[in-house]
Amino acid sequence: MSNNKIRGNVEGVSRSRLERLEALLQMQMDATLLLDPEIGKELVSFTSETGREVALFVDRRGRLIDLAVGDASTVGLGDHDLRRGSHRLAGVRCIHTHPGSSDQLSSVDLSALRQLRLDCMAVIAAAEPHRGSVAFLVPNDLGEPAIEVAGPMNYERLCSFAWKEPVDFLEKSHTASPVWTNKEEPEKAFLIGLTGTGEEEPLAELAQLAETAGALVVGAITQRLDKPDPATYLGSGKVRELSLAVQVARADLLIVDDEVSPAQQRRLENLTGARVVDRTALILDIFASRARTREGQLQVELAQLQYLLPRLMGQGIALSRLGGGIGTRGPGETKLETDRRHLRRRISEIEAELSQVRKHRERLRQSRQRFDMPLLSMVGYTNAGKSTLSSRLVDMYGPQGGPSPGGEDKLFATLDPTTRRIRVPGQFDFLLSDTVGFIRKLPHGLVRAFRATLEEIVAADLLLHVVDAAHSDAVEQMNTVEKVLSEIGAEDKPVITVLNKIDKLQSDTIDPMLVPKGAWVAVSAHTGEGLEKLLTMVTSLLPRQLVTVDALIPYEQGKMIDQAHRLGKVHCVKYQTDGILIGAEIPQALAGVWQKEGWTLTDGGNRE
Ligand SMILES: Nc1nc2c(ncn2[C@@H]2O[C@H](COP(=O)(O)OP(=O)(O)OP(=O)(O)O)[C@@H](O)[C@H]2O)c(=O)[nH]1
Ligand SMILES: [Mg+2]
Known part of the structure; x- marks a missing residue:
C-alpha cells in the first residue's frame, strides 16, 4: 500500500541514505515479531547518523506500511486512517527511535498510542545497546483504556516481544465496551488561563469555544499572573497541580486561553501528557469547520497554515504525530497539511486562488456602486445576534420575503458574509451584509486572512454594531469590536450601536455603561421591538450624495x-x-x- 515515500523532515538527508530507508518499505517481516532485528538496526543507524527520529508503522501481517522522519518530537503519521480498520484497535503498531540513549516512552508517545488506538507503541534508543520499551492499551477496572508499559528491556527481548497477546486480550475481553467503538466520542478538554482582577468566570468563553469545537470540558485551572510564564505558561508549582488534575480528569486535550509558543506547548505536553492546543488554534479549528464557501475555506486554511508553519520549523509539536482531533482539522473535513515540504507550496497556491476571488469580489462591489445602492454592514461580537437581526429585517422588509438563514446559539455561526436587499416602504433600498463575528484575542493571522470579508465592512456606508446587551461582558465585547474595527481601518465609519436582546434584560433600563457617544437604539431581534426605530435611524443616517x-x-x-x-x-x-x-x-x-x-x-x- 505504500507509495515508497518517506514522509517528514528529510531535508538535508542524502539521497542514498533515504533510498536505504525507502527500501525497507518493500519488506515484510515475521508477523509474530514486534520488530525484525535487521530492520530495527537500519532505523537506529539512520537516527545515529542524522540525529533524527524515525517512526515505522507495521500492520498485523507484518507489512511495513509507513515510515516518517522527524525532529526529536515531530514524526508525522501520514494519511493512513488508522481508525477505520475492522479491528477494535488500529491494527497498526508504531516503532520509533529516540536519538541518544533515551529508552523510555515520552508522554507524547503514550498520548499518541491512546489517540490513534495503536496496537502498541515502542521506542528504541539509537545509542548502543539499543534498549527500548513498549506500551499497550489495556482495559482498566472500568473498562476504559489505560496504558501499560513494558521495559526498558534489551534489544533482543524487545524485538521478539509477544505483542499480539495484550492486543488479543484487549480486543476479546472488551468487545462490548463502547469506549473502544465510539469513534465520535468527544475529546476531553481541560482548560487553563490567566486571570486579571475581578473576572467572574474567566474561562467561560474558552469553555464555550471548546464546546463549539466539539470537546467535552472536564476541568479548568486559572492562575493570577500579569503575564504568562515564559517556560510553561502557568507557574511551575501550578503546572504540577495541573498535571495531576489532568490525569484525574482523564483529559486528552489541554486548551490554553492565550496563544503559546511552540516551546511552551511542548513543555506543557511533556509535563501533562495531554495534547496542547492554544486559543488561536481552537478558534481556527472552529472557523475551519464553519467555512462553507470556497473563499471562506481558503481564507481559513491559509490562516491555519500560517499558524502552523513556524511551529513545524522548530522541534515542533506533537500535532502531526497525533493524527486527528481539534487543532488538526482543515476546512471541508480535510486534514491539515503538516508536511513542511508541501506547506509553503500550498500557501502560495491558496494565495493565488484568493487573489482571483478578491478580484471577482471587487468587480461585484463596483457593479453595485454603479447605482449607489448603499451598503450596511453588521459588525459585532460573536453571538451578539447579527444573523438573527439580519434575517428578521429581511423577513420584514426583504423584497423576496420568505424565510432566511437565521442565527444560531453557537460561536461563529456565520463565517461567510451574506448580503441581502432591504426595501423600506416609502424609502430607498439598501444592502445589508451579515459578517463574521469578532472575538477577544482574535488571532492576527485570521484578521489578515479574512481581509476580503472584512473589506465588506470597510466598503460599507454605515455600520450596525450589534451588541448583546444582556451579556455580562457586554462592555468588554464592545471594546473588542471597536479595537478590531480600528485595526482594519474602519474606525471612522458612521456607526449605529444596536443594543440587542433587550427582551432578556432584567430591568427596563439600559446599563449606562453600554450607551455610546454616537447614535444608538435598543432592540430585540426576537420580539421585533425597536426595529422600526432602527430603520428610521438608518435612513436618516445613511450618507448619500x-x-x-x-x-x-x-x-x-x-x-x-x-x-x-x-x-x-x-x-x-x-x-x-x-x-x-x-x-x-x-x-x-x-x-x-x-x-x-x-x-x-x-x-x-x-x-x-
Ligand atoms: N433573547 C434573545 N436572543 C437573541 C436575540 N437575538 C439573537 N438571539 C439569540 O442569540 C444567539 C446568537 O444569535 P446569532 O444571530 O447567531 O448571532 P451572531 O451575532 O450572528 O453570531 P455569529 O455569527 O456567531 O457571530 C441565537 O441563539 C439567537 O437566537 C434577541 O433579541 N433576544
Ligand atoms: Mg451570525
Whole structure:
C-alpha cells in the first residue's frame, strides 16, 4: 500500500541514505515479531547518523506500511486512517527511535498510542545497546483504556516481544465496551488561563469555544499572573497541580486561553501528557469547520497554515504525530497539511486562488456602486445576534420575503458574509451584509486572512454594531469590536450601536455603561421591538450624495421611475404625452446616466 515515500523532515538527508530507508518499505517481516532485528538496526543507524527520529508503522501481517522522519518530537503519521480498520484497535503498531540513549516512552508517545488506538507503541534508543520499551492499551477496572508499559528491556527481548497477546486480550475481553467503538466520542478538554482582577468566570468563553469545537470540558485551572510564564505558561508549582488534575480528569486535550509558543506547548505536553492546543488554534479549528464557501475555506486554511508553519520549523509539536482531533482539522473535513515540504507550496497556491476571488469580489462591489445602492454592514461580537437581526429585517422588509438563514446559539455561526436587499416602504433600498463575528484575542493571522470579508465592512456606508446587551461582558465585547474595527481601518465609519436582546434584560433600563457617544437604539431581534426605530435611524443616517434633477423620461424607460423611488426621493411625477416628467433627488451615478441619455431638463446639478 505504500507509495515508497518517506514522509517528514528529510531535508538535508542524502539521497542514498533515504533510498536505504525507502527500501525497507518493500519488506515484510515475521508477523509474530514486534520488530525484525535487521530492520530495527537500519532505523537506529539512520537516527545515529542524522540525529533524527524515525517512526515505522507495521500492520498485523507484518507489512511495513509507513515510515516518517522527524525532529526529536515531530514524526508525522501520514494519511493512513488508522481508525477505520475492522479491528477494535488500529491494527497498526508504531516503532520509533529516540536519538541518544533515551529508552523510555515520552508522554507524547503514550498520548499518541491512546489517540490513534495503536496496537502498541515502542521506542528504541539509537545509542548502543539499543534498549527500548513498549506500551499497550489495556482495559482498566472500568473498562476504559489505560496504558501499560513494558521495559526498558534489551534489544533482543524487545524485538521478539509477544505483542499480539495484550492486543488479543484487549480486543476479546472488551468487545462490548463502547469506549473502544465510539469513534465520535468527544475529546476531553481541560482548560487553563490567566486571570486579571475581578473576572467572574474567566474561562467561560474558552469553555464555550471548546464546546463549539466539539470537546467535552472536564476541568479548568486559572492562575493570577500579569503575564504568562515564559517556560510553561502557568507557574511551575501550578503546572504540577495541573498535571495531576489532568490525569484525574482523564483529559486528552489541554486548551490554553492565550496563544503559546511552540516551546511552551511542548513543555506543557511533556509535563501533562495531554495534547496542547492554544486559543488561536481552537478558534481556527472552529472557523475551519464553519467555512462553507470556497473563499471562506481558503481564507481559513491559509490562516491555519500560517499558524502552523513556524511551529513545524522548530522541534515542533506533537500535532502531526497525533493524527486527528481539534487543532488538526482543515476546512471541508480535510486534514491539515503538516508536511513542511508541501506547506509553503500550498500557501502560495491558496494565495493565488484568493487573489482571483478578491478580484471577482471587487468587480461585484463596483457593479453595485454603479447605482449607489448603499451598503450596511453588521459588525459585532460573536453571538451578539447579527444573523438573527439580519434575517428578521429581511423577513420584514426583504423584497423576496420568505424565510432566511437565521442565527444560531453557537460561536461563529456565520463565517461567510451574506448580503441581502432591504426595501423600506416609502424609502430607498439598501444592502445589508451579515459578517463574521469578532472575538477577544482574535488571532492576527485570521484578521489578515479574512481581509476580503472584512473589506465588506470597510466598503460599507454605515455600520450596525450589534451588541448583546444582556451579556455580562457586554462592555468588554464592545471594546473588542471597536479595537478590531480600528485595526482594519474602519474606525471612522458612521456607526449605529444596536443594543440587542433587550427582551432578556432584567430591568427596563439600559446599563449606562453600554450607551455610546454616537447614535444608538435598543432592540430585540426576537420580539421585533425597536426595529422600526432602527430603520428610521438608518435612513436618516445613511450618507448619500443625492442630486436634484428634473427629467423627462420616455415611457418605455418607465422602470427608471421605479429606480428613482428606490434609490432616492421622488417629489413629483407627471404623465405627459411626450413622456414622464419627474422631479426627484437621486444618486449622482443615476443622474449621470439620465444626463447621458439626454433626459434631464436642467443640468443635473444640485439646485439646493
Ligand atoms: N433573547 C434573545 N436572543 C437573541 C436575540 N437575538 C439573537 N438571539 C439569540 O442569540 C444567539 C446568537 O444569535 P446569532 O444571530 O447567531 O448571532 P451572531 O451575532 O450572528 O453570531 P455569529 O455569527 O456567531 O457571530 C441565537 O441563539 C439567537 O437566537 C434577541 O433579541 N433576544
Ligand atoms: Mg451570525
